[in-house]
Amino acid sequence: xxxxxxxxxxxxxxxxxxxxxxxxxxxxxxxxxxALAFLSLFLLVPLAAVVVEGFKKGVEAYLAALxxxxxxxxxxLTLVAALVSVPLNVVFGLAAAxxxxxxxxxxxxxxxxxxxxxxxxxxxxxxxIFVLMFGGQxxxxxxxxxxxxxxxxxxxxxxxxxxxxxxxxxxxxxxxxMQEQGPEEEEAARVLGASGWQIxxxxxxxxxxxxxxYGVILCNARAMGEFGAVSVVSGHIRGETNTLPxxxxxxxxxxxxxxxxxxxxxxxxxxxxxxxxxxxxxxxQARLLRPAADQSMEAA
Amino acid sequence: xxxxxxxxxxxxxxxGFTLAYLSLLVLIPLSTLFVRSAGLGWDGFWAAxxxxxxxxxxxxxxxxxxxxxxxxxxxxxLVAWVLVRYRFPGRKLVDALVDLPFALPTxxxxxxxxTLYSEHGWIGSRLAPLGIKVAFTELGIxxxxxxxxxxxxxxxxxxxxxxxESEIEEAAASLGATRLxxxxxxxxxxxxxxxxxxxxxAFARAIGEYGSVVFISGNMPMxxxxxxxxxxxxLEQFDxxxxxxxxxxxxxxxxxxxxxxxxxxxWSRRLTA
Numbered sequence: 420x421x422x423x424x425x426x427x428x429x430x431x432x433x434x435x436x437x438x439x440x441x442x443x444x445x446x447x448x449x450x451x452x453x454a455l456a457f458l459s460l461f462l463l464v465p466l467a468a469v470v471v472e473g474f475k476k477g478v479e480a481y482l483a484a485l486x487x488x489x490x491x492x493x494x495x496l497t498l499v500a501a502l503v504s505v506p507l508n509v510v511f512g513l514a515a516a517x518x519x520x521x522x523x524x525x526x527x528x529x530x531x532x533x534x535x536x537x538x539x540x541x542x543x544x545x546x547x548i549f550v551l552m553f554g555g556q557x558x559x560x561x562x563x564x565x566x567x568x569x570x571x572x573x574x575x576x577x578x579x580x581x582x583x584x585x586x587x588x589x590x591x592x593x594x595x596x597m598q599e600q601g602p603e604e605e606e607a608a609r610v611l612g613a614s615g616w617q618i619x620x621x622x623x624x625x626x627x628x629x630x631x632x633y634g635v636i637l638c639n640a641r642a643m644g645e646f647g648a649v650s651v652v653s654g655h656i657r658g659e660t661n662t663l664p665x666x667x668x669x670x671x672x673x674x675x676x677x678x679x680x681x682x683x684x685x686x687x688x689x690x691x692x693x694x695x696x697x698x699x700x701x702x703x704q705a706r707l708l709r710p711a712a713d714q715s716m717e718a719a
Numbered sequence: 720x721x722x723x724x725x726x727x728x729x730x731x732x733x734x735g736f737t738l739a740y741l742s743l744l745v746l747i748p749l750s751t752l753f754v755r756s757a758g759l760g761w762d763g764f765w766a767a768x769x770x771x772x773x774x775x776x777x778x779x780x781x782x783x784x785x786x787x788x789x790x791x792x793x794x795x796x797l798v799a800w801v802l803v804r805y806r807f808p809g810r811k812l813v814d815a816l817v818d819l820p821f822a823l824p825t826x827x828x829x830x831x832x833x834t835l836y837s838e839h840g841w842i843g844s845r846l847a848p849l850g851i852k853v854a855f856t857e858l859g860i861x862x863x864x865x866x867x868x869x870x871x872x873x874x875x876x877x878x879x880x881x882x883x884e885s886e887i888e889e890a891a892a893s894l895g896a897t898r899l900x901x902x903x904x905x906x907x908x909x910x911x912x913x914x915x916x917x918x919x920x921a922f923a924r925a926i927g928e929y930g931s932v933v934f935i936s937g938n939m940p941m942x943x944x945x946x947x948x949x950x951x952x953x954l955e956q957f958d959x960x961x962x963x964x965x966x967x968x969x970x971x972x973x974x975x976x977x978x979x980x981x982x983x984x985x986w987s988r989r990l991t992a
Binding site for chain 2: 436439450453455466471472522543544547551556557605609644664668687693713
């Protein structure tokens with residue numbers, strides 16, 4: 420639910436409309452102007468603020484904030500969390516989409532709804548449930564203590580919370596895509612004697628690669644940027660359990676604004692790269708689909 | 720379907736893995752919340768979930784989330800309309816940029832908006848002489864939540880607007896309707912379910928939002944303290960009972976909204992089908 424969109428086609432260029440079906444030119448330009456003003460105020464100005472504030476104390480201070488050991492440790496932990504949670508959710512997404520799209524069984528729609536659950540949960544609650552399970556007062560707390568294993572307020576907790584909040588991304592891209600494609604191609608491969616893994620590698624994966632990539636891009640952006648859930652399970656120990664967003668919070672609360680924005684500019688860059696990659700996949704998808712649409716128009 | 724199960728392999732493996740992973744990572748952890756709340760007993764739960772400070776936090780959360788979702792509904796309709804209907808330079812770039820709030824980490828949005836709207840910020844310093852304070856007030860929370868929820872209404876309306884047949888508008892025009900009449904009597908009824916869905920999605924997201932709000936809200940108990948932040952505070956004070964009670968109330972509200980959204984989407988699909 421909240422927090423994402425499924426692979427969509429970019430809006431087609433608007434067709435020229437007859438005068439009766441569109442607004443007078445001044446009205447059109449006024450509406451465009453108000454819309455662009457709103458978007459600039461809420462999207463462009465904050466983006467510009469990050470860059471300007473990051474460089475406020477000069478390029479040297481900016482670079483110094485980035486190579487500071489605690490920042491580098493935060494970069495490392497952010498990468499580790501994403502490198503574990505994204506592949507886990509890719510495997511899950513493939514398995515869930517395979518079961519749901521290629522077979523029919525009772526409770527399929529319920530399963531799809533349950534997969535969306537993490538999007539409906541507040542980030543703070545997403546972190547809290549792992550504290551309730553593995554924290555000192557939690558279900559497994561005493562046992563973990565006895566065996567000297569620490570999950571919350573340590574790296575495993577951060578990975579768990581990150582995996583939870585990014586759980587639905589890949590699955591919800593792949594399920595509708597594979598449902599639409601149907602099981603026919605896989606069945607044909609099966610009849611021709613392909614094994615399960617051969618079908619997956621040679622038929623299914625090539626068919627879903629763009630949807631899969633799209634899911635991975637969105638999943639990764641969220642994994643690297645998650646704040647609330649990770650904040651609850653992190654011990655906020657500098658250089659040890661701080662991810663990049665948490666490091667930004669600490670710097671900001673210490674009134675070290677230039678450094679906070681310098682680190683924030685890294686994540687802003689990640690967001691922009693995400694948007695570009697996402698648009699590239701959308702355009703690619705549109706190019707793949709459009710010839711098919713044209714053909715079906717001709718046939719009709 | 721039994722024929723299908725015979726043809727393709729991997730049903731047991733994929734479904735088994737899906738259910739195990741879903742249970743271990745999502746269902747069992749979420750259930751701890753309800754088991755813990757049940758452990759408080761009804762009186763304990765009620766006392767923790769309805770103390771004055773907690774009630775004030777629900778009020779702030781709901782009011783600001785509702786205001787932000789309303790702003791997003793109005794401007795989201797406008798943005799979707801402009802992107803689908805009009806040609807102007809930079810249209811594709813603007814279309815791609817609409818997803819920025821999904822891609823930008825909430826903490827980054829939080830500190831950027833706080834800096835902009837504080838008394839010395841680019842925007843805050845221009846509003847201060849007018850007597851408008853944004854940062855560290857409810858207005859600031861609304862600004863952050865508007866940013867977070869911006870893409871939902873646009874993205875739900877775009878496909879619906881695009882699929883609208885121009886015939887109905889032609890019919891309205893040929894029967895003598897003005898553009899405004901056509902909009903009010905023909906387009907709005909067709910867009911209504913999608914607009915409500917987008918509103919509900921933005922509202923649901925805003926209720927749970929934490930990262931972008933903590934910086935700009937000032938976090939004053941009874942005034943600008945949102946419910947997710949109060950949960951965080953109680954956890955830090957090891958008041959797990961209090962945190963659990965508030966979290967359960969919020970989770971029930973989210974599930975109710977999820978149900979509403981599913982019904983709205985079903986209604987929207989039935990209208991367009």
